[in-house]
Structures are given as structure tokens and as C-alpha cells.
Amino acid sequence: MLLLELAHARSGDKGDTANVGLIALKPEYYPHLVKHVTAARVARHFRGLITGKVERYELPNLHALNFLLHGALDGGGTVSLKTDAQGKVFSTALLRMEIEAPR
Amino acid sequence: MREAGRPVRIAAGQGFWGDWLEAPYRQVTGGPIDYLMMDYLAEVTMSILQKQKSRDPATGYAKDFVPQMARILPLLAERRVKVTANAGGVNPRACAQAVAAAARELGLGGKLRIGVVTGDDLLPRLDGLLARGHDLKNLDTGRPLREIRDRVLAANAYLGAAPVVQALRQGADIVVTGRVTDTGLTLAPMVHAFGWRADDWDRLAAGTVAGHTIECGAQCSGGNCGVNWERIPDLANVGYPIVEAHADGSFEITKHPDTGGRISVAGVTEQLVYEMGDPTTYITPDCVADFTTIRLTQAGKDRVHFTDIKGRPATDKLKVSLAYFYGYKAVGTLVYAWPDAYRKAQAADRVLRRRLQDLRLSFDAIHTEFVGADATHGSLAGRATRFADLPEVQLRVAVRSPEAAPVERFTREIAPLILNGPPSVTGFAGGRPKPEEIVAYWPALIDKGVVEPCVELVDV
Incomplete structure (x- = not known):
């Protein structure tokens, strides 16, 4: 299934790094996201689209994961030539990920 | 004046320079508030303002702020609503003078005190700082500032809530600042109203989280929200967020009645993770807030309650935002x-x-x-x-x-x-x-x- 069916997301920028906050649509989906949406898997998902590494942080109270995608914005801010220079729609790009269905 | 025990209501009127011109007026007229918080400064805004100031020394601030204020000044005075705004850019004094002139034209002479916060502008001091060993190396790349020194257009330290609190204590009705953090503009009214100590890290962190939640205006009240987006009511009439802060550091995010948008745990959470780095270590000049400690509950329609926020001592550094060609x-x-x-x-x-x-x-x-x-x-x-x-x-x-x-x-x-x-x-x-x-x-x-x-x- 698509991650879109289990989570919502918002993304933004810090220099050349895009952050994607991924939030479980229901609290019971959160452990499933923690298990399956790993930094390594997100790095594979964005292969070719980012030049740096992916870091992941957990916010269990908020049923959310925060991903930092380094080298995602062609230099970022005003330097970037991308339409999405501020990483605003990396959120929905992550929600395209195929993921195992929770039991 | 606010009675003791009543929460302090801080309304977001502007999430960035260029945000909805109607929002401040609607926040002041839509129901009772104590403070209007207006955030104008993005990272490269200061260089645009610095360029304007170099051409005309009477400019260098967010010009939109003055007509915005002129529209609401009589209401602010009548309802005792105070304003915190970083509209001063690289010339807060000129900005304050322009607002003062507008106030006098409206017949508010003798009725208004404007606080001006400066000290953030490091551009005139830059060579002295470099000579004294402050190398201002790039936080992302590690490169020393010397490499681009001759192309620097603006250099501003991020100030925190403290000078805004000081202006409020001295009776300012409107506080116009240079590069004060977005979160500091919301935290300052709480520190002032509740008398929080400068080392009360949990409460300072709570005020900082409140500031982060409303600093992008309607982005926490239904704007740009991915959850059931087609069912978010009446975005044409969207209500901008209001913090209702309590002395113990807990607070609610809500909006005026009869406005559109939606304030839900899901939507507020989207804003909490926006532009987030390490959520355990959200560094401001005032404290280090731990976003992983936040507990949220839906406390009614369009009302989300925040509790249990923890903070740690502030660091001994300030962030500096430089802009270069x-x-x-x-x-x-x-x-x-x-x-x-x-x-x-x-x-x-x-x-x-x-x-x-x-x-x-x-x-x-x-x-x-x-x-x-x-x-x-x-x-x-x-x-x-x-x-x-x-x-x-x-x-x-x-x-x-x-x-x-x-x-x-x-x-x-x-x-x-x-x-x-x-x-x-x-x-x-x-x-x-x-x-x-x-x-x-x-x-x-x-x-x-x-x-x-x-x-x-x-x-x-």
C-alpha cells in the first residue's frame, strides 16, 4: 500500500536540507511507521533526488517521525534553481512510498 | 487590563512578509486578544532591506507594517491590545518613527508608547568581530566568513525574547524589533505577563513551542494541511491562530469564532514538525526546547491543548544570519x-x-x-x-x-x-x-x- 494511506506529512527547508515530518494518521499506525519507514529505506526512496544522507528522529508523543534529507535542494533557498527550492512538497513525495500493510 | 488568573491571548497576525493583509485586522476585531504578534523576517529579507537602507537611510524596514498599523491603531488603543513585531528589519528606529507619525495623524498623540529593539545588526561591526577572532564560519559547510567577506550584504544576530520583555515592562504598547526570533515575539508577552524567570527552562520552552506553532500564521489553523484537506471548512474566511497561555506553561491553540479553517491535533502536529531539525534540541536564544516532550489533546472544537513541555538551559551562542552576493x-x-x-x-x-x-x-x-x-x-x-x-x-x-x-x-x-x-x-x-x-x-x-x-x- 502507499504510505499516503497511513500517514500525512509536512516538509520545509534548512539551507540545502529538506525536512519531512511524517505523522501517523492513527496512533496505532505509529509503531508500524517506526519499523518500516527507516532512514535507509527513505534514502533508497529518494535515490537520485538527493545528494546527501538521510537522518531520522522519533517523536512518539506526536506519533511522528522527522526525516532530514541532506543535499535535497540544489543549494537551497535563493541559490536553488528548483521549482521546489524550499522543499515544500518533499512531504507528498515521501507519501508515494510503497509500504507493507499493517496487520 | 488582564485580570489575574485569566489566560493571556496572543494572536498571530502575520506569518511572513507578504502574508494576508486582512489577518491583523481580523485578529483584532474578531474577539478579545491581549497581544498581536507579527513575524516579517525571513532569512534573506534582511539583505533586501539593507540594500534599500543604503539607497535611502529612512528605509530598511517592512514598509507594509505602517499602513497595517494605521488601520488598527485606534482599535489597539481602545482595546488595550499590544503588538510585538520584527517589522523593524535593519532600521527599527525609522519603522517606529513612521508608526508614531501615523499614530499622531490618527489623533493618538500622548496615548501610545513604542518600544524599539536594536543591537542585532552586526554589519557595521563585522571587521572588528573578525579581527577579534570571531570567524563566523558557515554552520553548514564549516567555511570561514573571510572567503566571502567582501560580498556580505547583511549580518544580524538573532535576539530572543528578553529585550522585547524589557520594552513591555517599560510600558511599550507596540514593540518594533530588528532580527528577534519568531518564537521570541510570542514568548515575550508570556514572560512579561507571568513573570517567568530567565532560568525557568520548562516554561520558556513552552512559550517557545507556542511561538513555533503560530509563527507561520494559518499554517496551524487549516492552511496547507494535508489531512482531509477538502473538508477543511471555509478557507476563504480562515481564522489565524491564537495562543491562550497559562502561568504554568500549558496553553491552548484556538481561533476566533465564526472563522474558517480547522484547529486539530493532526493539523497542529504538521506545524510542529515544520522546518524541524533534531526535535529534542530546538535551540533559541531563550532556551533549548524538547519537542518530543509535547503532549497534545483536542480540548474542544478548534482547540488543542499543549502540556508537559520540557526545556533545557540556553546555549552561550547566538545564531547569526548573514546574506552575501x-x-x-x-x-x-x-x-x-x-x-x-x-x-x-x-x-x-x-x-x-x-x-x-x-x-x-x-x-x-x-x-x-x-x-x-x-x-x-x-x-x-x-x-x-x-x-x-x-x-x-x-x-x-x-x-x-x-x-x-x-x-x-x-x-x-x-x-x-x-x-x-x-x-x-x-x-x-x-x-x-x-x-x-x-x-x-x-x-x-x-x-x-x-x-x-x-x-x-x-x-x-
Whole structure:
């Protein structure tokens, strides 16, 4: 299934790094996201689209994961030539990920 | 005046310079509030303002702020609503004088005190600081500022809530600042109203989280929200957020009655993770807030309750935001229509790149996107076969160079493609693209002791 069916997301920028906050649509989906949406898997998902590494942080109270995608914005801010220079729609790009269905 | 025990209501009136002009007026008139918080400064805004000030020393602040204030000043005075705003840019004194002049014209002479917070502008001190060993190296790349010193256009330390609190204590009704953090503008009224100590880290962190939640205006009250987005009511009439803060550090986010939008745990959570780094370590001049400690509950319709927020001591550094001249860029676009819209746009891109190469133009980067196909999601948007039958595709080519000349020449290579490239092309009514100067951002840290915030008062 698509991650879109289990989570919502918002993304933004810090220099050349895009952050994607991924939030479980229901609290019971959160452990499933923690298990399956790993930094390594997100790095594979964005292969070719980012030049740096992916870091992941957990916010269990908020049923959310925060991903930092380094080298995602062609230099970022005003330097970037991308339409999405501020990483605003990396959120929905992550929600395209195929993921195992929770039991 | 606020009675003891009642929460302090802090309303967000502007999430960035360019935000909805109606929002401040609606926040002041839609119901009771104690403070109106207005955030104007993005990372490169200061360089634009610095450039304006170099041409005219009476400018260098967010000009929109003055008519905004003129519209609501009589209401603010009547309802005892105070304002915190970083609209002062690189010239807070001139901004305060302009607001004072507007107030006098409205007959508010003798009724208003404006606080002015300065001390953030490090541009005049930059060489002295470098000479004394503050190398202001780039937080992201580690490179020393010396490499780009001659191209620096602005340098501002981020000040925290403290000088804003000081202005409020001295009776300011409107506090106009330079580069005060977005969160500090919301935290300051709480510190002032509740008398929180400068080392009450949990409460300072709570006020900081409140500030982060409302600093982007309606982005926490239904705007740009992905959860059941089509069912968010009446965005045309969206209510901007209001913090209802309590002395113990707990608070609610809500909005005025009879406004559109939605305040839900899901929507507020989206805003909490926006532009987030390490959520355990959200560093401000006031404290280090731990976003993983936040507990949220839906406390009623359009009302989310925040509790249990923990903080740690502030660091001994301040962040400095520098802006420097980087080079030039330009973006050219053309629209290709069915049939074979995507393949025609690809072919046009190949022709364009070949011509740029034959002209021996050198660029740092040439970036091509096909808007309507894969501009925003790249290869994740699917295989090219999915784009075979698109009704239209916009070819968007952007170039970047330290020199103006190749960028200027590039802008003349777009229009010819209409008659000498692939067919069924349109969308060029805007004319030749304009080269733009790139002002880039350079984040750094500096010792806190070096920066001295200053508070002045202007009585109207």
C-alpha cells in the first residue's frame, strides 16, 4: 500500500536540507511507521533526488517521525534553481512510498 | 487590563512578509486578544532591506507594517491590545518613527508608547568581530566568513525574547524589533505577563513551542494541511491562530469564532514538525526546547491543548544570519501542447542545451524541469511512459552563474525556440526572462556576550 494511506506529512527547508515530518494518521499506525519507514529505506526512496544522507528522529508523543534529507535542494533557498527550492512538497513525495500493510 | 488568573491571548497576525493583509485586522476585531504578534523576517529579507537602507537611510524596514498599523491603531488603543513585531528589519528606529507619525495623524498623540529593539545588526561591526577572532564560519559547510567577506550584504544576530520583555515592562504598547526570533515575539508577552524567570527552562520552552506553532500564521489553523484537506471548512474566511497561555506553561491553540479553517491535533502536529531539525534540541536564544516532550489533546472544537513541555538551559551562542552576493540566475519557460507534449518539451531542452554549449556559455548549473510531469517529484512521479498523453507540459530551464553575461545571453535563447524548435508551443506572453541577482544565506554562531540588545522608547 502507499504510505499516503497511513500517514500525512509536512516538509520545509534548512539551507540545502529538506525536512519531512511524517505523522501517523492513527496512533496505532505509529509503531508500524517506526519499523518500516527507516532512514535507509527513505534514502533508497529518494535515490537520485538527493545528494546527501538521510537522518531520522522519533517523536512518539506526536506519533511522528522527522526525516532530514541532506543535499535535497540544489543549494537551497535563493541559490536553488528548483521549482521546489524550499522543499515544500518533499512531504507528498515521501507519501508515494510503497509500504507493507499493517496487520 | 488582564485580570489575574485569566489566560493571556496572543494572536498571530502575520506569518511572513507578504502574508494576508486582512489577518491583523481580523485578529483584532474578531474577539478579545491581549497581544498581536507579527513575524516579517525571513532569512534573506534582511539583505533586501539593507540594500534599500543604503539607497535611502529612512528605509530598511517592512514598509507594509505602517499602513497595517494605521488601520488598527485606534482599535489597539481602545482595546488595550499590544503588538510585538520584527517589522523593524535593519532600521527599527525609522519603522517606529513612521508608526508614531501615523499614530499622531490618527489623533493618538500622548496615548501610545513604542518600544524599539536594536543591537542585532552586526554589519557595521563585522571587521572588528573578525579581527577579534570571531570567524563566523558557515554552520553548514564549516567555511570561514573571510572567503566571502567582501560580498556580505547583511549580518544580524538573532535576539530572543528578553529585550522585547524589557520594552513591555517599560510600558511599550507596540514593540518594533530588528532580527528577534519568531518564537521570541510570542514568548515575550508570556514572560512579561507571568513573570517567568530567565532560568525557568520548562516554561520558556513552552512559550517557545507556542511561538513555533503560530509563527507561520494559518499554517496551524487549516492552511496547507494535508489531512482531509477538502473538508477543511471555509478557507476563504480562515481564522489565524491564537495562543491562550497559562502561568504554568500549558496553553491552548484556538481561533476566533465564526472563522474558517480547522484547529486539530493532526493539523497542529504538521506545524510542529515544520522546518524541524533534531526535535529534542530546538535551540533559541531563550532556551533549548524538547519537542518530543509535547503532549497534545483536542480540548474542544478548534482547540488543542499543549502540556508537559520540557526545556533545557540556553546555549552561550547566538545564531547569526548573514546574506552575501552569490551571482545571477534566470528561469525560462515554454508550454508544449498535445500531442507528444512531454517529448516535444524534452526535445526543446536538448536543442536549447546544445545552443548554450555551442555559444560556449559557462554556468554553475543548468536545471531542467517538466512542469506537469516530474518537476516536483522527479523520478518518483513515474516512468516517462506515463507522460505520453499529457495535455500539456511546461518546459522550465534555469541557469546559475557567478557572472551576469552568460545568464543574460541565456534569457535570449528561449523565445527563438517558438519558431525554430519543436512544434505546438505557447506560453511566452510574459516576454524574455529577467536575470536575477542571487543573495545567498550564510548561517553562523557568535558568543552571546558580544551582542548587546538595546531597548529605546518612543512616546507618541
